[in-house]
Amino acid sequence: MSVAEELELDVNHGVLAARRWGATSLPPLLALHGWLDNAGSFDALAPLLATRWQVVAIDLRGHGLSSHLAAGAWYHYVDYFDDIRAALDVLGWSRASLLGHSLGGALASQFAAIYPERVERLLLIEGLGPLTYTLEDALPRLRQALDQHAAFALRRPLRVYTTLDEAIHARCLANDLSPAAARAIVLRGVREVEGGWVWSSDPRLTVVSPQRYTEDEVLATLAGIQAPTHLVLADPATSYLPLAMMQARADRVADLRLTRLPGNHHLHLENAPAVAAALLG
Structure with a gap:
């Protein structure tokens, strides 16, 4: 099984941490994780795909081992497209395939529509376009986001987990994960402090997004995808990815x-193994 190599990609706002599997002679595949996950999300899948691709999984800004933004900054959804483009540029990949899960799948699919010349193939897991809102949601969401952002300095200190097992258990409860699956994300998603461990992701990532797309905007964007695309969805369907909408x-x-x-x-x-078999088939 392919062994991962740790990378650091220098970008304009700091460093994007990354892991690489597979021979550098293989076609390139950039992997993008979900919200509050990190490159460890691909620890089980990437080695299975590394027979066909050189897989590089990045920690998006504010996640995992990557740099946090400066004090007072926002984590805007559209800024993640800069991370994708910067990662491709630093790696020297003028064109690559994209693998994305959840938030990563939303980003990968829209990036492929925005820059079709840079995307060879799309491999998507539980993600095709971002979450949306209705026009009635727009004003209250904007106020909620602004209030949360303004009050961020008043937030309580991060919870300290006295053992890694305690942090893994918390992640299992939050995402309905098995301990083995949660462990892959937690080991890359905590940092040691006095008395134990805290999450390494920037707490500002939990501030409500001030704006979202409407469903019509997403549909219009997805029509711009030119790359061959394989979408893998969970059965039963995830509540916020209903079958009718995803179809x-x-x-x-x-x-x-x-x-x-x-x-x-x-x-x-x-x-x-089942996901890899589908994507490799």
């Missing part, structure tokens, strides 16, 4: 294959 989105992509596999939202961690 409507899939129908906007010209060349898309849809596979449903038994599992939950993190099925690539819980059942990596």
Whole structure:
């Protein structure tokens, strides 16, 4: 099985930490994790894909081992596209395939539509376009986000977990994960402090996004995808990725294959062999 190599990619706002699997002579595949996850999310899947691709999984800004933004800054969804482009540039990849889970799948699919010349193939797990809102949601969401951002300095200190097992248990409860799956994310997602461990991700990532797209905007964007696309969804469907919505989105992509596999939202961690078989098939 391929052994991961740790990387640091220098970008304009700091460092994007990353892990690489597979020979550098293989076609490039950039992997993008979900919200509050990190590159460890691909620890089970990436070695299985490394027979075909050189897989580099990055920690998005504020996640895992990557740099946090300066005090007072916002984590805007669109800024993650800068991370994708910067990672491709630093790695010297003018064109690559993209693998994305959840938030990473939303980013990968939209990036492929924005910059079709840079994306060879799309491999998506539980993500095709971002979460959306209705026009009625827009004003209250904007106020909630601004209030949370203004009050951030008043937040309580981070919870300290006295053991790693305690942090793993908390992640299991939060995301309905098995201990083995949670461990892969937690080991890269904590930092040691006096008395134990705290999450390494920037707490500002939990501030409500001030704006989202409407569903019509997402559908219009997805129509711009030119790369062959394989979307893997969990069965039963994740509550915020209902079947009708995801099918409507899939129908906007010209060349898309849809596979449903038994599992939950993190099925690539819980059942990596089945997901790898689907993506390699």
